[in-house]
Amino acid sequence: MTNDAMQLDVRPLRAFADNYIWLIDPPAAPGNVVVVDPGDATPVLDELRRTGTSLAAILLTHHHPDHIGGVADLLAQANSSTVQGKVEVIGPDDARIPLRTRTVSDGERFELPKLGLAFETLHVPGHTLTHVAFTGHGALFSGDTLFSAGCGRMFEGSPTQMSASLNRLAHLPPETQMYCGHEYTQANLAFALTVEPSNADTLRYRDAVAALRAVDAPTLPSPLGLEIRVNPFLRCDRAAVREAAEAHQGGTLGDTAAVFAVLRGWKDRFR
Numbered sequence: 001m002t003n004d005a006m007q008l009d010v011r012p013l014r015a016f017a018d019n020y021i022w023l024i025d026p027p028a029a030p031g032n033v034v035v036v037d038p039g040d041a042t043p044v045l046d047e048l049r050r051t052g053t054s055l056a057a058i059l060l061t062h063h064h065p066d067h068i069g070g071v072a073d074l075l076a077q078a079n080s081s082t083v084q085g086k087v088e089v090i091g092p093d094d095a096r097i098p099l100r101t102r103t104v105s106d107g108e109r110f111e112l113p114k115l116g117l118a119f120e121t122l123h124v125p126g127h128t129l130t131h132v133a134f135t136g137h138g139a140l141f142s143g144d145t146l147f148s149a150g151c152g153r154m155f156e157g158s159p160t161q162m163s164a165s166l167n168r169l170a171h172l173p174p175e176t177q178m179y180c181g182h183e184y185t186q187a188n189l190a191f192a193l194t195v196e197p198s199n200a201d202t203l204r205y206r207d208a209v210a211a212l213r214a215v216d217a218p219t220l221p222s223p224l225g226l227e228i229r230v231n232p233f234l235r236c237d238r239a240a241v242r243e244a245a246e247a248h249q250g251g252t253l254g255d256t257a258a259v260f261a262v263l264r265g266w267k268d269r270f271r
Contacts, residue, residue, distance in 0.1 A: 008137045010179060012218050013047055015040040018183045019066055020220065022141060023047065028116025032056035036134070036141050037181055041070030045077060054078070057112055059119075060091030060100065061143025062131040067181060071099050088112070092123070094130040104132065124169065126162025127152035133169065140178045140224070142169060147180045148222040149205070150188030151233040153268065159261035163236065166260075170234045174225030185209050185219040191270050192232050195244045195263065201229040236260045 009025040021044060022036035034057045038044050048055060055078045060068055071089060078087045090110065091100040104110055106123035119136035124145045134141040144152035145162075146169050154162050169178075189206045196202060205226065209219050228234050235241045236256040245262040246253050253259050 007177075008139045010139060010177075010221070012179075012220065013043040014183075015043055015070075016066055020179070020181060020183065020218070021070075022179050024117070026056065026112070026115035026117055029056065029114060032115065034059060034112070034115065034117065035074070036179070037061055037067040037143060038070035038074055039064075039066035039068065041073035041077075044070060044074060055087050056115055057088045057090065059134055059141065060089065060097055061133060061141065061145075061181070062092065062128045063094050063096035064128070064144070067143065068097055068099075075099060092121075092130040092132045094128075106132075122168060124165035126154050126157035126165045129156045129161075131157075131165075135172060135176065138173075138176060139221070140169065140172060140176050142178055142180045144181045145169065146178060146227070146231075146233075147182060147188055148178065148185040148219055148227065149192045149202070149231050150184055150267070151231075151264070154264060159264060160257045162264070163257040163260040166233055167256075170224065170228055172224055174223065174228065176224045177221035178224055178227060179221045183218065183220070185222075186213050189230070191267050192230060194270070195232040195266075196235075196240050199230065199240075201226070205230050232263055233260060236263065 011023050013021040015021050019039050021038050024034040026032055032054050035044055036059045075087055088102055089100045090102045090104055091097045093103045104121040108121045111118040119134040122133045124131050124133050127144045131145055145165055151166055186209050192202050212219050232241050236259040242259050245259045248266050249262045
């Protein structure tokens, strides 16, 4: 039986310039790991060899190559004696993710019972139309939808879709630990402070992040309660954020999706 209140043991692997691949150590199956968004097989295989562990399952949030590019090599070299019997590849319904073995949809709860794990799937379109996030055991794997102090670019979705997706994530419990796909926090905070220069929480977080990055340490995970205080894309209903967006736009904006659209366009050109 799974325990959703259990906190996960999650660790990062770095890939490419700034990607994170997340490894979950299952509570019920020591010596096995679940991998989230393996864009590159090499760091995962190196870690499996280093720790003497086996690959049990792969979770995929969306189809971009820097999140799925390592799947084929991982499956080719996976230990056939994994606790699950085979390596499951779990992801959204998207033909651009050809190696998935289980397709999950919005609101679907799926279990990996031999691993002691269970997650709920959330459809969060915007970055891509089929993007999903996984939440369970006090964790959120948000892919490229929500970053610390920021959010993903909209390659396929609309501002209305992306805004709704972010609002949905923001309503998860504030103690939820958010694991996203990239180390963008420091750059995101520079933009966040352009939007809200006097936000005391953001100023404190900027200093804490600077200290971590000075020693090349990850800034993640980040609790959602903190994100709600510092992430402008989760704060489109706040007066200060609306006023900044309207000043940038040079006119009055309508609903929060319109505020979000201005912020996202502003961030796209921010340097």
